[in-house]
Amino acid sequence: MVKRELFNRGGAKPVVSTDSDIILRSGTSPELFGQLYERHAATIHRYVACRAGAQVADDIMSETFLVAFDRRTKFDLAWASALPWLYGIATNLLKAHRRVEARTLHTLITAGLQHDASSRNEKTPPERSDDMIDAQLAVRALGPALATMRSGDRDTLLLHTWAGLDYAGIAIALQIPVGTVRSRLNRARKTLQAAAAIIDPARTRLTGTNSWTN
Amino acid sequence: MDQLTALRNLGDTVPAPTDHALALGHATLLQHIADTAATPARLRKTRRHVATISTDEPAFAPARSVPRPAPHPIPERHRVRNAFIALGGIAAAVAVITLVLSNTLGIGGWQSGGISAPNTSTPAPPHHFVLPDDCASLVDPSIIAEWSARYGDAPLISELGSPIGGPRVAGGDCSYGAAETAFASLSVSVTVFSADNPRAASEQGLQDQGMQSAVQPDGSTLYYSDTPGIDFATAEMVLVADEAVISVRVNGVSAADGPGLMPLLSGWLAKVSDRVGLTAPTTPTFSSPQPTNSAQAATTFQLPASCAGAVGTSILPAWSPRFGEATTIDDSRYRALDGGDSVGVHCAYGSNQTGRLLTVIVGTIDTASDGRQRAEAQARLISNAEQPLGNGTLFAEPLGGVGGEPVSASLTLITDKAIITVAARGTEQRSAELLPYLREWLDDIATRTGANS
Numbered sequence: 034m035v036k037r038e039l040f041n042r043g044g045a046k047p048v049v050s051t052d053s054d055i056i057l058r059s060g061t062s063p064e065l066f067g068q069l070y071e072r073h074a075a076t077i078h079r080y081v082a083c084r085a086g087a088q089v090a091d092d093i094m095s096e097t098f099l100v101a102f103d104r105r106t107k108f109d110l111a112w113a114s115a116l117p118w119l120y121g122i123a124t125n126l127l128k129a130h131r132r133v134e135a136r137t138l139h140t141l142i143t144a145g146l147q148h149d150a151s152s153r154n155e156k157t158p159p160e161r162s163d164d165m166i167d168a169q170l171a172v173r174a175l176g177p178a179l180a181t182m183r184s185g186d187r188d189t190l191l192l193h194t195w196a197g198l199d200y201a202g203i204a205i206a207l208q209i210p211v212g213t214v215r216s217r218l219n220r221a222r223k224t225l226q227a228a229a230a231i232i233d234p235a236r237t238r239l240t241g242t243n244s245w246t247n
Numbered sequence: 248m249d250q251l252t253a254l255r256n257l258g259d260t261v262p263a264p265t266d267h268a269l270a271l272g273h274a275t276l277l278q279h280i281a282d283t284a285a286t287p288a289r290l291r292k293t294r295r296h297v298a299t300i301s302t303d304e305p306a307f308a309p310a311r312s313v314p315r316p317a318p319h320p321i322p323e324r325h326r327v328r329n330a331f332i333a334l335g336g337i338a339a340a341v342a343v344i345t346l347v348l349s350n351t352l353g354i355g356g357w358q359s360g361g362i363s364a365p366n367t368s369t370p371a372p373p374h375h376f377v378l379p380d381d382c383a384s385l386v387d388p389s390i391i392a393e394w395s396a397r398y399g400d401a402p403l404i405s406e407l408g409s410p411i412g413g414p415r416v417a418g419g420d421c422s423y424g425a426a427e428t429a430f431a432s433l434s435v436s437v438t439v440f441s442a443d444n445p446r447a448a449s450e451q452g453l454q455d456q457g458m459q460s461a462v463q464p465d466g467s468t469l470y471y472s473d474t475p476g477i478d479f480a481t482a483e484m485v486l487v488a489d490e491a492v493i494s495v496r497v498n499g500v501s502a503a504d505g506p507g508l509m510p511l512l513s514g515w516l517a518k519v520s521d522r523v524g525l526t527a528p529t530t531p532t533f534s535s536p537q538p539t540n541s542a543q544a545a546t547t548f549q550l551p552a553s554c555a556g557a558v559g560t561s562i563l564p565a566w567s568p569r570f571g572e573a574t575t576i577d578d579s580r581y582r583a584l585d586g587g588d589s590v591g592v593h594c595a596y597g598s599n600q601t602g603r604l605l606t607v608i609v610g611t612i613d614t615a616s617d618g619r620q621r622a623e624a625q626a627r628l629i630s631n632a633e634q635p636l637g638n639g640t641l642f643a644e645p646l647g648g649v650g651g652e653p654v655s656a657s658l659t660l661i662t663d664k665a666i667i668t669v670a671a672r673g674t675e676q677r678s679a680e681l682l683p684y685l686r687e688w689l690d691d692i693a694t695r696t697g698a699n700s
Binding site for chain 2: 071098
């Protein structure tokens, strides 16, 4: 078996190929752990910013890597990527920011409604209204749906949609079986669909005629 | 659009971290690594600090190849400290429960229900001032309904006496609409007089604003204005009584609406007075001017500059009582996508909660020689009925209501110069029943814009 070359020929700065390599080597060369930050900090920040805003994301991004460094001996080196593990740490750190998270979601949805209203100029006028209202219905329904969802279901859903993790990745992040991930996602989707159901319109007055040709 | 896609799209709108934040995080990590690596004692200290953070970090299988420090026994002094923390938690919980119970039972709490203390031996007068707890108690729903019929959606954006993070105050504003963006908003307020805020000061302020006044038989004074004043209210009516001042104020609407709003404000102030136990003021007689821009025939087609010009003043008030909320969903101009030179305004009003939507499109016909023919050919493709109307052609498209699709219907008038579409969707009425409404509104637009002259 060919041993991977972990150091460049200049000899000054070690180069490693996978996250697990970095974590393994950081046992003896702790400063190597900084490479993990360079790889994933922005990604973690983006996920946290979606959930709790940029300001909290700055703090949690930093704290995630401090915790990860201190707990690096617990990382399962069988996994090449540390991203799910980092997402898991960040998700747990987010628990202290539930209130901020609720406000951020509201802000995000408000901005999303405006974004939808302004980003559809490419449509012909008759098509636009229906598309807009459909998009707004979908976006608007997200707030109540996410608010009523169990926190475990919400974490699973948001790791899936905003972090882009697959079932296995979510299982690693949340330390739950893949089957539980599947059932949580299924439940979260149903909650979203139920919230998006259009309210039954109230009965409206009739004109007394069906004629439009007068 | 399904909800998962909508959720993903929301995530895409979040900006990337700043370079400063990334650099700061990197420096913090490197410093932490350096500190940790410096001395074993500091390493233990950092681990203890991190352990106090409620991370519940997932416990993964330990890496066999990486040496792990042995677990540290908890020192005795930490056990004592933890015991104190636990006791503190119990004490805090007891304090919270006590507060909740005292608030629920009204023990030692602020008597928000009234200025006069309850359970006194003095019989209450037939009318006594009562400060409502919340906006739902202060503002009659009919006020919001009448407001919405004119100006659309009116969510509550400010609740009585509850500034976020601050102490509860007596009274405050109930605001409805979108005050923060200066769109149309309605505010109903009540302020209780106190030594720091006497009636005289309040009246002086209103007089300084140049508001007209009318002294009431019971000693209260009515102040009113139908022009934008110092607080930018388009129309305002204020009743100053001995106990408090109550007001109804409209912001963010056209100044031309001011006089027409006064009869409404009179009625609303009377209802608010009744809710707080004050005698409704006798207001001057205000005339209700007719809508200024509806059904005034134009002689040549004039493309409206905005959606306000397209829908006029009668269409949305006619929509809301029947179909509800009429929040602006779209208000934009468009230019033809097919290479032609037609332009127009695209307006959509409705509710993104119910999915009910009214769409109004007013545009010009492509000036190419076959512009009208092409537009009519396109309309025929999506319509199933047409009839001549003046010098134009009217196309109807009754649709929907089957298989879960929202009911929708549309009418399109095409003339030599103009194309007007009025469409509705999401209503309970069958599409054929919608068409008479649409016809009425289309006629209104055609008359005002001169499309069919």
